[in-house]
Amino acid sequence: MEFGLNQFKEFITEYAQRLEELKSTLNELDNRIGDGDHGTNMARGFQVANQQLQAKNPTDIGTACNTVAMALLGNVGGASGPLYGTIFMKLASVFKEKLSVDDEMLLNGFLFAKNGIIERGKAQYGDKTMLDVWETATSFLQSNVGTNRYRDLMTVVQEAVLETRDRVAKKGRAAYLGPRSAGTCDPGSVSSGLFFEVFVRALDGEGAIIRWETLVL
């Protein structure tokens, strides 16, 4: 499948909108095991990213990714700003000057992004962070490259998000709670799950809307 510049722009617009809808859900999860602002910070950052994308109207996906990265680095804060900023910086390096990218390049971009998350956040799979979702998503894509099983990706990602619930956090502010962090889904994993949900819809033109607010709370 091909993923073009307009689809990327739609992806950011819809992700910003979905984050706004799920803001209180993300805040509520973060309240239980962190400091309660993940939804607010993500919604604010992607709103600015979307505005800057409209204003600057970049003509290739790499530049568009860079615009988003810079907006996130300057407007999100916390751990999410550098981590989501890193994702888009890495995507920008793979999608440089491209008007459209194919499956293989998408996979490459996501693998780069995942490694960027590891370098910046120094987390491992199973630490109850967004990396749990990125690891699951990229390894699914890697073993299914060229098969267009993108809607199955949504199922896999949804499961990966819900699996964070029972884990004890080893990174991020939730780690300070120790065993008390078990029982709540990791908010960063939920926002990353939402990332893939919206991505699949932008790529595919269809795909379900996941009711995160009823699943994760």
Place this chain on the structure above:
Amino acid sequence: MKKLVNELDQYVTEMLNGLVSANPSLRRVEGTQVLVRRELSAKVGLVSGGGSGHEPAHAGFVGTGMLDGAVSGEVFTSPTPDQVYAAINEVNQGKGVLLIIKNYTGDVMNFEMAADMARAEGIDVAQVIVADDVAVENSTYTIGRRGIAGTVFVHKIAGAAAEAGLSLQEVHRIAQKVTENVRSMGMALTPCTVPANGKPSFDLEEQEVEIGIGIHGEPGIERTSLQSANATAEFLFGKIVNDLPLTSGDEVAIMVNGMGATPLSELFIVNHHVADLTSEKKLKVHKTLIGEFMTSLEMAGFSLSVLKLDEELKKFLDAPTSAPAWPR
């Protein structure tokens, strides 16, 4: 939620404006949430910061003999790398800049990204990460301990060392020595409410307290029933001295830090017993600081910090500073 606010998205901006208006020695770097000394001198620059909501930290500690610049993020949210970079760039006088960072994932990542940006511009940047909270066990979790009120001792002592004209390497060594010798632990009687969230970060029953609370309204390590001031002080002090190698005759500095809504009288009541506890351990209290240094919005409760001193640390702790929030 009942708060004295206007538009919530102007919370930090208006707070900083008010602070600068009251303190002509401070200046806001245009277009940023960075406050710096109005007059910078040719010495190693010191930058600290973090989320807002900890006032007077960190901007209240900007002044001669303490910080050169403070970066304020949104409430309880680390400032972004561009803001931290703006602070580094502004205070750099060619002698290098030391970053004093509290050990939180977000703070460390954003400050390190800013340090990378500054180094790429040829600015010499060193950093010290403060992790003084003994409530968090070091061994189980790879992330390490949190940085809380003990950070203010790092501001003070490293600030005095920089003011004395020491090199970046020396200021860094001294800052590191403070972090190695300071321990803290806090507790909360009531939670706090992040303005943008509108509701308290956790619920406590009338007779419940959170022990080992952080400074962001995050829950502590355990919830217990309310004890007397003496018993509470004794518990926190016990945890601290268990972790800090002290022998009789050692000199220490004590900080009893209010979390935002604790009357000074209660902080004095706590210190009344801390004084007994230190003398039982035959520690010599060189200096006691009581008041609000590193708060958590309107949370009620306190944190206790103990800093083990030597001659070098004592000299810099006692040196003068003009920072508005350091007690005269």
